[in-house]
Amino acid sequence: MKLLTHNLLCSNVRGLRPGGGFPLRIQASDVSVRPVPFNAAFVARLVPRLRWGALLEAAESLPPEPAPDYEGDEAFLRRVHHVLLEVRGGGTPKPPFGGGLTPPKPPLGGGV
Amino acid sequence: MKKLKLKELESCLQQVDTFENPKLLLEQYPTRPHIAACMLYTIHNTFDDIENKTIADLGCGCGMLSIGSAMLGAGFSVGFDIDADALEIFNSNIEDFELTNINMVQCDVCSLSDSMSETFDTVIMNPPFGTKHNKGIDMIFLKTALQMAKTAVYSLHKTSTRQHIQKKADEWDVKMEVIAELRYDLPASYKFHKKRSLSQRTTCPSASLRVPKYSEPATCFTHKEAQLYC
Numbered sequence: 507m508k509l510l511t512h513n514l515l516c517s518n519v520r521g522l523r524p525g526g527g528f529p530l531r532i533q534a535s536d537v538s539v540r541p542v543p544f545n546a547a548f549v550a551r552l553v554p555r556l557r558w559g560a561l562l563e564a565a566e567s568l569p570p571e572p573a574p575d576y577e578g579d580e581a582f583l584r585r586v587h588h589v590l591l592e593v594r595g596g597g598t599p600k601p602p603f604g605g606g607l608t609p610p611k612p613p614l615g616g617g618v
Numbered sequence: 619m620k621k622l623k624l625k626e627l628e629s630c631l632q633q634v635d636t637f638e639n640p641k642l643l644l645e646q647y648p649t650r651p652h653i654a655a656c657m658l659y660t661i662h663n664t665f666d667d668i669e670n671k672t673i674a675d676l677g678c679g680c681g682m683l684s685i686g687s688a689m690l691g692a693g694f695s696v697g698f699d700i701d702a703d704a705l706e707i708f709n710s711n712i713e714d715f716e717l718t719n720i721n722m723v724q725c726d727v728c729s730l731s732d733s734m735s736e737t738f739d740t741v742i743m744n745p746p747f748g749t750k751h752n753k754g755i756d757m758i759f760l761k762t763a764l765q766m767a768k769t770a771v772y773s774l775h776k777t778s779t780r781q782h783i784q785k786k787a788d789e790w791d792v793k794m795e796v797i798a799e800l801r802y803d804l805p806a807s808y809k810f811h812k813k814r815s816l817s818q819r820t821t822c823p824s825a826s827l828r829v830p831k832y833s834e835p836a837t838c839f840t841h842k843e844a845q846l847y848c
Contacts, residue, residue: 511696511721514672514737542718548670548693555737591694591719 509564510590513556542591549583550576552590565589622689628655630689634711636680637704644701645746645755649682649774653800654744658686660797661742661772668692671739674766676727676759681708681720683742688717696738697722698730728758734766741767744774757786764792774800 553572562568568589569582576582622630631651640646662668669691675684678697687695697720699705705722712720727745745759746752756775760783763771775783777799787794 507723508721510694511723514696515723515734540718545670545693551670552672552693 508591508594509561510552512564512595513560513590537593537595539588539592540594542587544584544587546580546583549587549590553577553583553586556590561589565593624655624659627659627686627689628652630715631655631682631686633714634680634682634685635707635714636682638707639703641701641703643751645749645752646679646701646704648679649744651682653774654682654686656798656800657772657774658683658690658742661740662690665770667740667770667772671769672696672737674698674738674741674743674763676741676743676763676766677745678708678722678743679704681711681722683744684708684720684722685711685715685717687742688720689715692719694719694721696720698725698727700724700726727762728755730762730766736766736768738766739768741771741773743772747776747779757783760786761790764790772797 553576558568558571562570567585572586573579573582628651631654634651636648637646640648658668668687670693673684673687673692673695675681675687675695675697678684678699679701681697684695684697697705697708699708699722702724705724708722741763743759743763745763746755748754748756756779760771760773763773780796784794
């Protein structure tokens with residue numbers, strides 16, 4: 507799973523306090539890096555919408571908060587791009603405060 | 619990015635693998651390449667809701683719509699589906715096409731809460747139509763999609779449910795417009811479909827809807843594409 511997906515997702519496991527399902531705890535068993543074409547305009551649009559705190563927990567290489575003029579800062583955008591889109595972690599993310607994500611059950615059980 | 623023509627998009631999408639053993643209870647009917655291409659092309663060219671946008675595909679199955687949006691320059695798309703087998707095919711499709719800006723999440727769309735509100739720009743989906751066993755599931759998908767989308771939701775529905783959707787849209791205070799009427803060219807995919815005879819679903823034109831989150835100048839454009847098909 508890419509860190510961007512991780513950042514967009516909230517754990518919706520019931521029983522967690524409201525808003526407390528995020529971020530999912532990362533248990534990256536195998537981290538791989540795969541190059542992705544860089545799209546500055548897209549990354550710049552993403553930055554204000556990210557949960558920066560959750561991203562920092564996963565990636566130490568980022569500054570504590572985005573610089574005010576991040577839109578023109580290509581080096582910064584490239585770093586964000588790398589962290590969000592190129593790094594991929596295996597394993598299943600876990601919600602905070604223990605407990606696991608139970609694999610979803612098909613609502614109707616099985617197939618045909 | 620090179621501009622893809624409608625025909626090129628459709629022929630690319632013909633290479634997308636779909637369900638090997640579709641599961642009837644999950645209403646796994648693939649989105650046909652022609653329908654997917656027409657739908658995505660319109661979303662891209664008329665409404666500009668794909669390029670550089672984050673896109674969610676609820677009930678993505680083997681990923682036809684996510685893959686199509688990635689081809690049209692989506693910034694990032696995420697497919698959500700409950701079925702691991704379908705997602706496996708989706709994954710091999712992504713690898714075959716060497717697409718890098720797609721991820722998938724296995725989950726029950728019906729249990730996605732409103733905590734993901736407005737995380738995506740656009741939701742594009744072909745939800746289960748909510749026949750016999752899953753009555754009402756199409757509306758649950760639509761409601762979830764509306765919570766997740768920032769700009770608009772594009773969804774395929776049976777024409778017979780249009781009035782009901784209109785009613786719900788008024789209730790939820792969103793504007794709905796019918797973009798196209800498409801005819802499903804569904805090859806017999808389940809045993810109970812007699813070959814060469816049209817199943818109920820095949821004869822049922824389905825409507826592609828755009829549900830913008832906020833009202834904007836009406837660009838109501840309804841056109842029939844049925845004749846493209848038969």
